[in-house]
Every structure is written in structure tokens, then in C-alpha cells.
Amino acid sequence: LNKARRSCREILKFTKNNRTALPDALLLQGRYEWLRGKRSAAMRWWDKALEESRRLKDPYMEGMIHLEIGRRTRDREHLQLAESILGEIGAEFDLAAARDALANAAG
Helix, strand or coil, X not given: XXXXXXXXXXXXXXXXXXXXXXXXXXXXXXXXHHHXXXXXXXHHHHHHHHHHHHHCCCHHHHHHHHHHHHHHHCCHHHHHHHXXXXXXXXXXXXXXXHHHHHXXXXX
């Protein structure tokens, strides 16, 4: 986790000059917080990542963020959003992952 913390800091610094990488950085920061047991902090980072992906009009990233949230929280709504978005843009590999996560969340 120490390496992940340092990596998250570095990628967030990088995004100051490359705003298109910000949703990815925020997604990773949320994952880091989740893995260290800080679930509400993770959700705050993921919410920021969703906002930024929408601002950048990046549906792929938005779908991937919903997939991450849904996988971690087993939230069917996020998984369904991921499935819908990824299906609309034809991201077949990630769409299959969303469908698999949806199937696992049901059981």
C-alpha cells in the first residue's frame, strides 16, 4: 500500500499538466482508499472521477468507474450503468466484465 500511495500522489501531480488523465488518477486513488478500508473516502474519489469523466465527455472512463464501484461495493445500479455505457460504445471486453460482475452480484 505504501507504493500505491506514492504512485497515487505522482499520478495526481501528473494530471496538473494532463487533465485527460485525471479520471484515471481519481479512480486509482479511490481504489487505494478502498483497499486500505476507507470506504467513504473511496466513494468521494470515485464521485470526483465520475464528475471529471462526464466533464471530459469520456463515456469509456465513466463506464469503467461505474464498473469499479459496482465490483467493489456489489452495487447492481453501478454495474447496470457500466453495462449500459460500455455496451453503447462497443467496449466488448469490458462489457463482458460488467456482465460477469452483475451475475456475481446477484448470487
